[in-house]
Amino acid sequence: MSLSAAERFFSLLALIAAAGAIGIVGLRLVPAGRPTLLRLHDATLWLAWLVAATAMVGSLYFSEVQHFTPCRYCWFQRIAMYPLAVIMLVAALRRDHAVRWYAVPLAAIGLIISSYHYLIEWYPQLEGGSCDPVVPCSSFWFREFGFITLAFMALCGFAAILALLLLVPHPPNQRSGIAQTPTPHEMEETPHGH
Amino acid sequence: MATDRSPQWSDAPQPKKGLPWLWIGLAVVVLVAAGFAVLSAGADNELTVGTVPATVDGGGDGEGDGSTATTAAVSKGEVWPVTITGTPLVPLPDGGPDPAVGAAAPQLSGYTFDGSAVAVDPSKGPVMLVFLAHWCPHCNREIPELLSWKSSGAVPDDLQVIAVTTAVNPDRDFYPPSQWIVDKGWTWPVLADSETSEAAQAMGVSGFPFSVIIGADGTVLGRASGELGEAGIQAFVDAALA
Numbered sequence: 001m002s003l004s005a006a007e008r009f010f011s012l013l014a015l016i017a018a019a020g021a022i023g024i025v026g027l028r029l030v031p032a033g034r035p036t037l038l039r040l041h042d043a044t045l046w047l048a049w050l051v052a053a054t055a056m057v058g059s060l061y062f063s064e065v066q067h068f069t070p071c072r073y074c075w076f077q078r079i080a081m082y083p084l085a086v087i088m089l090v091a092a093l094r095r096d097h098a099v100r101w102y103a104v105p106l107a108a109i110g111l112i113i114s115s116y117h118y119l120i121e122w123y124p125q126l127e128g129g130s131c132d133p134v135v136p137c138s139s140f141w142f143r144e145f146g147f148i149t150l151a152f153m154a155l156c157g158f159a160a161i162l163a164l165l166l167l168v169p170h171p172p173n174q175r176s177g178i179a180q181t182p183t184p185h186e187m188e189e190t191p192h193g194h
Numbered sequence: 195m196a197t198d199r200s201p202q203w204s205d206a207p208q209p210k211k212g213l214p215w216l217w218i219g220l221a222v223v224v225l226v227a228a229g230f231a232v233l234s235a236g237a238d239n240e241l242t243v244g245t246v247p248a249t250v251d252g253g254g255d256g257e258g259d260g261s262t263a264t265t266a267a268v269s270k271g272e273v274w275p276v277t278i279t280g281t282p283l284v285p286l287p288d289g290g291p292d293p294a295v296g297a298a299a300p301q302l303s304g305y306t307f308d309g310s311a312v313a314v315d316p317s318k319g320p321v322m323l324v325f326l327a328h329w330c331p332h333c334n335r336e337i338p339e340l341l342s343w344k345s346s347g348a349v350p351d352d353l354q355v356i357a358v359t360t361a362v363n364p365d366r367d368f369y370p371p372s373q374w375i376v377d378k379g380w381t382w383p384v385l386a387d388s389e390t391s392e393a394a395q396a397m398g399v400s401g402f403p404f405s406v407i408i409g410a411d412g413t414v415l416g417r418a419s420g421e422l423g424e425a426g427i428q429a430f431v432d433a434a435l436a
Binding site for chain 2: 001002003004005006007008009011012013016039040042043050066067068121124125128129130131132133136138139140141142143
């Protein structure tokens with residue numbers, strides 16, 4: 001796949017993630033959407049992992065294959081996104097919905113940074129008056145369809161993860177979190193009752 | 195702490211086990227996106243290759259050679275060797291006085307995009323070198339300010355203004371710089387920096403845009419980094435030439 005094809009492909013994936021996040025918000029706002037969201041519940045951890053893993057793969061592709069040097073804000077977003085790809089996988093395997101206590105702060109921090117990064121791409125004067133000669137954050141490698149940059153892609157990814165973890169409700173007969181998976185200590189205690 | 199606090203609806207339907215429709219739908223959407231990206235980007239690439247060579251093959255002897263429509267051939271016309279004599283200037287510090295002011299500036303010569311020689315010769319009058327990167331948003335904002343300053347008639351008659359296109363990167367926005375500088379309406383001479391931006395390094399460029407004013411005696415009269423705006427440019431030039 002050529003560089004321009006890759007840029008377009010990942011841009012389309014970002015739009016899909018953005019559409020998913022907007023869709024979840026929309027379903028959450030209307031009563032008729034709630035049953036749909038409940039059916040989605042079992043897949044939220046895997047979907048969130050898929051978003052994070054795709055973002056990580058895309059990020060590594062552009063930096064390691066295409067040699068796009070990440071700027072300072074890019075690194076901050078990586079710090080937020082890469083751990084998500086790991087902990088969401090573990091959480092999905094364990095069906096541990098309490099992961100949101102750890103994942104939501106990371107995704108929220110990433111969302112804030114990527115929003116500011118995208119903002120200064122449009123308004124570089126917010127960051128100062130000059131470009132770093134090597135990797136200025138206000139400069140972008142490409143702007144697909146006239147508005148999709150790498151910062152925008154990260155923004156979509158973080159938004160989708162947040163929507164999946166925060167806005168998809170739990171079914172009434174399910175408890176979320178670590179309590180679903182007994183710890184070894186709890187397993188020892190079980191025969192004696194509580 | 196592990197207890198879920200998200201809303202629940204007791205009258206909602208029970209969740210179904212497995213969501214094959216979701217994963218199948220996602221796979222289809224991703225495949226369609228990949229197909230669209232490959233097909234549409236392929237069409238864009240053909241268009242780009244067909245429009246580039248005529249503007250960048252100047253100075254070479256490969257006229258009519260269709261094999262030059264590659265990234266390597268484009269780069270050859272966008273960057274040229276520069277000749278630098280003298281001691282490089284220290285990078286401009288973020289604040290405080292500029293230690294390079296009063297020091298002898300390196301002598302610089304090179305070529306413009308079509309291969310014509312460009313000499314930086316302060317003996318004919320002070321020279322203002324403006325280092326610009328095609329991908330730099332601040333440079334893109336500063337160029338109209340410089341052109342407005344020129345059209346205002348406030349540019350000293352003996353001041354030679356020369357743009358130096360530097361930090362050229364085929365992967366970044368507004369490449370190639372030869373076309374970019376034309377599109378921006380630049381009318382002063384242009385010197386194309388080398389592939390490794392040797393001219394910028396020699397002048398101690400610390401950020402883009404970057405201006406250096408060299409006096410008739412060959413010494414640095416002033417340096418400035420970042421956007422100045424039309425009034426700032428005028429003030430910078432007035433202070434340097436005072």
